[in-house]
Amino acid sequence: MLDFIQKRMQKSMQKINKKMSINEEDILEVLREVKLALLEADVNLEVVKTFTKQVKEKALDSQIIGKLNQQQTVLKIFKDELVNILGKKTCEVTIKNTPTKIMMVGLQGSGKTTTAAKLAVYFKKRGICKNPLLVADDIYRPAAREQLEQLAKQTQIDYFTEPENDAIKIAKDSVAIAQDNKNDLVIIDTAGRLAIDENLMTELKEIKRFTRPDYVFLVVDAMSGQDVINTARKFHEDLGLDGTIITKLDSDARGGAALSITHLLNVPITFIGVGEKLTGLEVFHPDRMAERILGMGDVLSLIEKAAEEVDEKMMKKIGYKMLSGKFDLNDLMNSLAQIKKLGKMKSILKMIPGMADKVNDEKIEEAERKFEIYTYLINSMTALEKKNPKLLKNASRKQRILAGSGRSAREFNMLVTDFERMAKQMREVANGNLKLKNGLNIED
Ligand SMILES: Nc1nc2c(ncn2[C@@H]2O[C@H](COP(=O)(O)OP(=O)(O)O)[C@@H](O)[C@H]2O)c(=O)[nH]1
Ligand SMILES: [Mg+2]
Known part of the structure; x- marks a missing residue:
């Protein structure tokens, strides 16, 4: 809904969000972009003028420039003025007469x-x-x-x-x-x-x-x-x-x-x-609509939470296991699952300013494909094999897994290569930069 305004507005807002501090010039630049976006969305000229005038007056107020949380303050001004334009009040229907x-x-x-x-x-x-x-x-x-x-x-x-x-x-x-x-x-x-x-x-x-x-x-x-x-x-x-x-x-x-x-x-x-x-x-709801247009609100907090979980908790755990040499095939699956999780949320993620470029379609598709293949293979492994991937070098174990999973030798080799590559990268990090381990601040 209202994709067009949404995309344009969010792109402009993104600029503000990226800045460490906002000056008058930044506000004027974003305001020019927003004005164009609204006009291109066929919003009436008079309405656009009122909107930009109000935002300008409030945002250029010296109270904001140079203060903390400028981004939020500016975003709030945009939102409030958008709500003003969309109408502060709604009309609620009640049964006041019969009929x-x-x-x-x-x-x-x-x-x-x-x-x-x-x-x-x-x-x-x-x-x-x-x-x-x-x-x-x-x-x-x-x-x-x-x-x-x-x-x-x-x-x-x-x-x-x-x-x-x-x-x-x-x-x-x-x-x-x-x-x-x-x-x-x-x-x-x-x-x-x-x-x-x-x-x-x-x-x-x-x-x-x-x-x-x-x-x-x-x-x-x-x-x-x-x-x-x-x-x-x-x-x-x-x-x-x-x-x-x-x-x-x-x-x-x-x-x-x-x-x-x-x-x-x-x-x-x-x-x-x-x-x-x-x-x-x-x-x-004027306020919900304004939030949607600007890319604020529920969706944003949802994404923040998801991103936190993907990046911090699970990745820390996997990272720790990698560094300490305990990384096994279960962890490989977990990290693929994280990427896959992001894929499911692709469409939501793209709505968020700054997130669209982080969602790489090819990577997600690759992770999804591998996840499926590796799930079959890993399900045919014994617990011991999962914990100790070195055992996979054994030819009879390999044959048993291939027969059990119905996957090809090429796919099996891909899994082993992937695993070894990740494990190797992690060993290098561990040897070359022990500080990182401390920096991760892991309680296991
Ligand atoms: N996609 C979509 N189509 C709608 C919506 N509201 C009405 N329509 C369609 O618009 C056309 C005209 O609707 P109608 O109720 O007959 O309009 P009327 O001439 O004002 O009575 C119909 O094909 C409806 O199905 C809507 O919210 N979304
Ligand atoms: Mg009709």
């Missing part, structure tokens, strides 16, 4: 119908409502009503429409039906157009006047260009929006224009659509 009414509006194809069904599923699943009613009120497109009916059936959610082409009557009747039927939430899916037109707006205003919705949500496609801002402005002027829902954030859309609406119109993003399936809906 509570949500009106879905937006251009054609933005995802209204899908999102209406997603919302019903979401609220019901979390117990926010008990018995939602989906109302098909798009009377213009021939299959629009059937589309919602299908989704409602599929999810066993109540559904209402009328065959006559009177959108205002359908909306009005739906509220009465909901009262009779004890539906505590009514979600009205209205018609869209390719662009705004007055007839549509008049109809929507009438629907709003007769149904008095508790929430009017504008559904916006993340792939929209800058024109979506004017569209949203018109919807907001005519209908008074309570929130937007940005759909298709799972696509490679840059999303910047849709994300700019919040700041420009002061309308919060409530949910985001992240998939075609009905479970592809998430509550929008």
Whole structure:
């Protein structure tokens, strides 16, 4: 999601993180890059200007320059300002009336119908409502009503429409039906157009006047260009929006224009659509989104922990065994397993500033391949052989292991060579630099 902004932002942030101390010039340089990244992600110019101005003011504050933990402070300023742009508040939906009414509006194809069904599923699943009613009120497109009916059936959610082409009557009747039927939430899916037109707006205003919705949500496609801002402005002027829902954030859309609406119109993003399936809906959290974009947060601590374990604990132990001549085949497997572990986390690691270049695909693939082959071979060895690899020189032992593991003599030799090479390297280190041993600070 939002891959594009993410990559660019993280690259810029990385520069700050690499520096021992940050001066004014560094901040200005990163700010220039971030500005470009945001503009290329199609974030509205006015929004970008506000963002850079705020960050600049705060980051250039003499309080920061020359102080400890500058990186964190600067990163926090970027994050706070990003949160400001994405909207500090979210709009929480609660059942405040029976029934509570949500009106879905937006251009054609933005995802209204899908999102209406997603919302019903979401609220019901979390117990926010008990018995939602989906109302098909798009009377213009021939299959629009059937589309919602299908989704409602599929999810066993109540559904209402009328065959006559009177959108205002359908909306009005739906509220009465909901009262009779004890539906505590009514979600009205209205018609869209390719662009705004007055007839549509008049109809929507009438629907709003007769149904008095508790929430009017504008559904916006993340792939929209800058024109979506004017569209949203018109919807907001005519209908008074309570929130937007940005759909298709799972696509490679840059999303910047849709994300700019919040700041420009002061309308919060409530949910985001992240998939075609009905479970592809998430509550929008501005701070989490900002952290994700900047590459901060949970993932970072997870990686830090993993890297720590891989590098420090296990490697120290293996390193110690190597240095003291106790390194055996079990340790070889352990070190391969560590590299393999990194491979599994490759995709996460790549999201982190500074980590992408540390993950070497070829090395990981090689380790994965060897790990598999060596596992077969080592499993066919006796405990004594594993502890004392010299025994592998014995031809009858070799034949027994080959037969048992089903691996080739070439693979067997590769394992022995690998092991000897590592053991030799370690002996050299041990002889040439005994300080390292002390430096490892090992308690065994
Ligand atoms: N990938 C993806 N597709 C979506 C999402 N939301 C809606 N769509 C798709 O967008 C298309 C238009 O959706 P629809 O609900 O019919 O839009 P409407 O014309 O506004 O009612 C459909 O093919 C949906 O499956 C989303 O969050 N992610
Ligand atoms: Mg529709």
